[in-house]
Amino acid sequence: MQSFSKGRLFSIVLLTLVLVATGGCDNESTEPSATQRAINDLQAKYDELVEDELESPVKWAIDDLENIGDWEHKVIDLTDGGAAAMETTLNELGNDRWEVFWIENNNEYRIMLKRPSRSYLSRIPLSQIGRFVIGGKDGQE
Structure with missing residues (x-):
């Protein structure tokens, strides 16, 4: 190189x-x-x-x-505060370019998110x- x-x-x-x-x-x-x-x-x-x-x-x-080409990952737990509250939370995460790729439901929602790693060049x-x-x-x- x-x-x-x-x-x-x-x-x-x-x-x-x-x-x-x-x-x-x-x-x-x-x-x-x-x-x-x-x-x-x-x-x-x-x-x-x-x-x-x-x-x-x-x-x-x-x-x-x-x-x-790398990814950042994030896991959050959301309680069932209603559709509007969940929508607001997901929209806020989406504004930071987080994408939901998996959801689990065990008394609360465990949401797994990813986004591309930042590369300026x-x-x-x-x-x-x-x-x-x-x-x-x-x-x-």
């Missing part, structure tokens, strides 16, 4: 943020678009890296890429990263 310098990784992240920010279209909705949420998440992660002075952004990138199309890596193999873009 090819190793990356800190400067190259930061260049990739910054260029991607700029490309995504300038490539979006106007949206009249007050909710942020998926693109805007991705930009915000990437910006927050970048700020965290800079703030913490992470000794190895390449290690962070490798760890982040390893999250692609998975949101960036590989073609965009590849096109704008500064300092390619021969020092060319």
Whole structure:
């Protein structure tokens, strides 16, 4: 696997943020678009890296890429408080992207949920990263 310098990784992240920010279209909705949420998440992660002075952004990138395809799991127990209460709870969990994949009923409902592990770099199309890596193999873009 090819190793990356800190400067190259930061260049990739910054260029991607700029490309995504300038490539979006106007949206009249007050909710942020998926693109805007991705930009915000990437910006927050970048700020965290800079703030913490992470000794190895390449290690962070490798760890982040390893999250692609992984799942987080959660188990909750709900008492029968009625359909409306259960619906509210499930909608709140759904807002955090949790998906129900199993329900057991033993005096209370045991609900098993899953969601994809968060990977910031998975949101960036590989073609965009590849096109704008500064300092390619021969020092060319």
